[in-house]
Amino acid sequence: MKRCYYECLEVQKGAGGDVLKTAYRKLAMRFHPDKNPGDHTAEVKFKEISEAYDVLKDDQKRAAYDRLGHAAFEGGMGAAAGARGGNPFGDFAGGFGDVFEDFFGQMMGGHGKRQNRGQDLRYNLDISLEESFSGRAAEIRVPAQVACEACSGSGAEAGHSPETCPTCAGHGKVRAIQGFFTIERSCASCRGSGKIIRHPCKACRGAGLTQKERTLNVDVPPGVEEGTRIRLSGEGAAGVNGGPSGDLYIFLSVAEHPIFQRDGHDLHCRAPVSFVTASLGGSIEVPTLDGGRAKVAIPDGTQPGRQFRLKGKGMPVLRSAQRGDLYVELAVETPVKLTKRQKELLREFDAESQAGTHPEAEGFLARLKEFWSGGDGA
Numbered sequence: 001m002k003r004c005y006y007e008c009l010e011v012q013k014g015a016g017g018d019v020l021k022t023a024y025r026k027l028a029m030r031f032h033p034d035k036n037p038g039d040h041t042a043e044v045k046f047k048e049i050s051e052a053y054d055v056l057k058d059d060q061k062r063a064a065y066d067r068l069g070h071a072a073f074e075g076g077m078g079a080a081a082g083a084r085g086g087n088p089f090g091d092f093a094g095g096f097g098d099v100f101e102d103f104f105g106q107m108m109g110g111h112g113k114r115q116n117r118g119q120d121l122r123y124n125l126d127i128s129l130e131e132s133f134s135g136r137a138a139e140i141r142v143p144a145q146v147a148c149e150a151c152s153g154s155g156a157e158a159g160h161s162p163e164t165c166p167t168c169a170g171h172g173k174v175r176a177i178q179g180f181f182t183i184e185r186s187c188a189s190c191r192g193s194g195k196i197i198r199h200p201c202k203a204c205r206g207a208g209l210t211q212k213e214r215t216l217n218v219d220v221p222p223g224v225e226e227g228t229r230i231r232l233s234g235e236g237a238a239g240v241n242g243g244p245s246g247d248l249y250i251f252l253s254v255a256e257h258p259i260f261q262r263d264g265h266d267l268h269c270r271a272p273v274s275f276v277t278a279s280l281g282g283s284i285e286v287p288t289l290d291g292g293r294a295k296v297a298i299p300d301g302t303q304p305g306r307q308f309r310l311k312g313k314g315m316p317v318l319r320s321a322q323r324g325d326l327y328v329e330l331a332v333e334t335p336v337k338l339t340k341r342q343k344e345l346l347r348e349f350d351a352e353s354q355a356g357t358h359p360e361a362e363g364f365l366a367r368l369k370e371f372w373s374g375g376d377g378a
């Protein structure tokens with residue numbers, strides 16, 4: 001004789017949905033087969049409460065049960081089956097799967113997915129300043145775990161398919177009560193995969209994944225800097241147990257340039273000129289990063305360290321049509337290895353120097369005199 005469903009769940013006949021659920025969870029955890037291995041009585045009890053809950057949680061089934069008792073679900077002849085015949089409520093006699101769906105499904109929420117997500121990968125890509133300037137289509141090869149071709153990622157040999165793990169009913173996790181706490185742990189029978197593979201694929205030994213090198217095309221946009229990261233969504237390691245793939249991050253490293261130094265969007269370069277050019281003025285040619293050249297007019301009497309700004313000749317601004325500037329810093333070089341004649345000419349030049357030829361030196365000298373005389377007076 002079957003026990004009354006309300007008795008099975010230890011609730012009153014008029015118990016509401018929440019009371020039913022709480023009662024069911026408490027009992028289901030106590031009598032769960034995982035917690036009572038080999039205990040037949042617990043197994044029977046577990047089926048009993050599962051069946052009771054399956055009926056009572058459903059308003060329609062519960063109404064039928066309240067009216068007709070167990071007869072409502074017996075064979076095809078029950079009154080509730082009506083004219084359609086058969087059991088309108090499906091077979092729940094061995095329904096562990098359904099029970100788990102209902103009970104673990106909501107408790108586990110969505111966080112199971114996250115745990116199965118593949119790892120993010122990092123790839124270091126070295127580029128030149130020119131490539132950072134003009135952008136670059138790079139082809140990179142990354143080691144990756146991809147779905148095994150032989151078994152399409154199932155891990156099972158051709159003609160077989162993975163079976164749902166009976167221990168965890170395919171959830172990959174089991175729950176256990178420790179004191180007041182419910183501990184969720186990975187199912188030991190299937191190592192968290194929810195599946196048991198009895199005939200493993202030979203190519204991947206049942207893993208469903210194989211190591212392979214993949215070639216990816218990366219579009220490095222103009223204007224990237226040292227440390228810029230490019231994210232390739234979903235190109236990271238493959239997920240576990242059907243989880244989503246991780247992302248691939250490309251970390252860019254821009255090499256030093258022999259001529260140009262970068263400062264944000266601007267470029268700097270040093271242009272040494274002779275003291276003659278600096279004195280008399282002239283025009284010099286400076287390189288630009290696009291491989292071209294630009295003219296810089298040097299006025300006469302230009303001092304060392306003076307900067308000339310070439311507007312728009314700097315780096316491109318990432319994802320914009322703007323460009324930084326190029327700063328050319330003038331370095332005036334003192335000549336060395338002079339010939340006798342050159343020395344003579346310079347001495348002649350010096351003899352002709354007068355007040356105002358070297359204003360900075362003259363000013364400095366005047367300040368020195370004042371400083372030293374002040375020191376004497378003290």
Ligand SMILES: [Zn+2]
Nearest residue numbers: 165168187190
């Ligand atoms: Zn399992």
Ligand SMILES: [Zn+2]
Nearest residue numbers: 148151201204
């Ligand atoms: Zn395989």
